[in-house]
Amino acid sequence: MKPHPVLVVGAGIAGLSAAQRLAAANIPTIVLDKGRGVGGRMATRRIGEAVFDHGAQYFSAKTPDFQEFVNGAVKLGIAREWWPAIADNKHPRWVGSHGMNAVPKLMAESCTVLKEKKVVKIQMVGDAWQVMTDDAGSFLASALLVTIPAPQALELLENSGIHFAENPLTQIKYHPCLALLATLDSPSSIPAPGGLQINGAVVSWLADNFKKGISKHPSVTIHGSPTFSQKHLDGDLQAAGAMMLEVVADLIQPAQVLDWQIHRWRYSLAYERYPSMYFEAETASPLLFGGDGFGMGNVEGAFVSGLAMADYLLEGMTA
Ligand SMILES: Cc1cc2nc3c(=O)[nH]c(=O)nc-3n(C[C@H](O)[C@H](O)[C@H](O)COP(=O)(O)OP(=O)(O)OC[C@H]3O[C@@H](n4cnc5c(N)ncnc54)[C@H](O)[C@@H]3O)c2cc1C
Known part of the structure; x- marks a missing residue:
C-alpha cells in the first residue's frame, strides 16, 4: 500500500519552503491553502495600472539557507536588492523584483498546492491524520505541518477537539x-x-x-x-x-x-514568538507547527522554520 503524503496547511513562505524541501527529497507532499492564491502575507495587489506590496515590504537574508534561496531567486530575476546595507543597517533589504508575491508564486511551481481549501478539522484515523476542508474535502496524511498564524492554528485545534497539556501556540502574539x-x-x-x-x-x-x-x-x-x-x-x-x-x-x-x-x-508581525523553529505535538503521527511565530520571525524566519520542519521529518524517515 502506498504511504500517505505529508500534508502542509498554509501556502505562505513557511509552508512552501517545507513543501519544496520535501518534494526535492521525493516525499509526496500536498499543500492546502484557503486563499485563491499562494504567498499569504507576501502579498501583491494590482489596482488598474498600479501595483502594491500590501503585506511584507522587504526581507532580510542573514541565514545561509535563506541567502542561498535569495541568490537563486535573484539569478532568476524574481528577487533583487532594494535597500543596500548602510552603516546603521548591516543587512540589505530584498524584495520581489515585480512584487513580493512573485517569490512564493515561483516556489509553488515546484510543489503540489491546492487552493481554496480551508482546513477546518484534523483527527487521527489509525496512524494517519485525516484533514477536513470547508468544501467537504478529506485527505489522509502520514504527517501534518501546520504553518498558519498561531491564533488560527489554535482555532483549528479547538474545532478538532485537540488539547495539549502545555500549548506554546498560546504564547505567540501578532500585531x-x-x-x-x-x-x-x-x-x-x-x-x-x-x-x-x-x-x-x-x-x-x-x-x-x-x-x-x-x-x-x-x-x-x-x-x-x-x-x-x-x-x-x-x-x-x-x-x-x-x-x-x-x-x-x-x-x-x-x-x-x-x-x-x-x-x-489581523496578523502582521509576530512580536512574541516561540523560541524554537517549530513545535512538535506529542501525537502518534507527526504534527508540527511552524511559521513566522517560531524562531526569528518575519519572512526569513518563516522560510527557515519551514525548512527545519521538513528536515525534522526527513531525519525521522531515514533513521
Ligand atoms: C502588513 C505586513 C507587513 C509586513 N512587513 C514585513 C516586512 O517588511 N518584512 C518581513 O520580513 N516580514 C514582514 N511581514 C511579515 C511576513 O509577511 C510574515 O512573517 C511571513 O510572510 C509569514 O509567512 P508564513 O508562511 O509563516 O505565514 P503566512 O504568510 O500567513 O501564510 C499562511 C497561509 O496559511 C493560509 N491559511 C490560514 N488558515 C488556513 C486554514 N485553516 N486552512 C488552509 N490555509 C490556511 C493563509 O491563506 C496563508 O496563505 C509583514 C506582514 C504584514 C501583514
Whole structure:
C-alpha cells in the first residue's frame, strides 16, 4: 500500500519552503491553502495600472539557507536588492523584483498546492491524520505541518477537539495592521529608494511602489501603527483611512491621492514568538507547527522554520 503524503496547511513562505524541501527529497507532499492564491502575507495587489506590496515590504537574508534561496531567486530575476546595507543597517533589504508575491508564486511551481481549501478539522484515523476542508474535502496524511498564524492554528485545534497539556501556540502574539493602498496623480516626494519607517502614533510605514520599482503607476502603501491598527481594526475603515492619509499628506505632496482602499491584516508581525523553529505535538503521527511565530520571525524566519520542519521529518524517515 502506498504511504500517505505529508500534508502542509498554509501556502505562505513557511509552508512552501517545507513543501519544496520535501518534494526535492521525493516525499509526496500536498499543500492546502484557503486563499485563491499562494504567498499569504507576501502579498501583491494590482489596482488598474498600479501595483502594491500590501503585506511584507522587504526581507532580510542573514541565514545561509535563506541567502542561498535569495541568490537563486535573484539569478532568476524574481528577487533583487532594494535597500543596500548602510552603516546603521548591516543587512540589505530584498524584495520581489515585480512584487513580493512573485517569490512564493515561483516556489509553488515546484510543489503540489491546492487552493481554496480551508482546513477546518484534523483527527487521527489509525496512524494517519485525516484533514477536513470547508468544501467537504478529506485527505489522509502520514504527517501534518501546520504553518498558519498561531491564533488560527489554535482555532483549528479547538474545532478538532485537540488539547495539549502545555500549548506554546498560546504564547505567540501578532500585531494587526491596516494597510492603505493609494494611487497618486504623480510621483510622491518620498526620497529614493522609496520607503520611510515612520513609527508615529497613526502610521508606521510609507512606501512608494513606483520608486521601489514594482509599479509603473505612482502608488503608495501606508501601514497603520500597531496601536492605531488595533484600535480601528473592526471599526470604521473609511474614517481610519482618512486619518492615515492626513498624516502622510506632507510626505507625498505635491502628489495627490486619486483613489484608495484599505486592507485589514489581523496578523502582521509576530512580536512574541516561540523560541524554537517549530513545535512538535506529542501525537502518534507527526504534527508540527511552524511559521513566522517560531524562531526569528518575519519572512526569513518563516522560510527557515519551514525548512527545519521538513528536515525534522526527513531525519525521522531515514533513521
Ligand atoms: C502588513 C505586513 C507587513 C509586513 N512587513 C514585513 C516586512 O517588511 N518584512 C518581513 O520580513 N516580514 C514582514 N511581514 C511579515 C511576513 O509577511 C510574515 O512573517 C511571513 O510572510 C509569514 O509567512 P508564513 O508562511 O509563516 O505565514 P503566512 O504568510 O500567513 O501564510 C499562511 C497561509 O496559511 C493560509 N491559511 C490560514 N488558515 C488556513 C486554514 N485553516 N486552512 C488552509 N490555509 C490556511 C493563509 O491563506 C496563508 O496563505 C509583514 C506582514 C504584514 C501583514
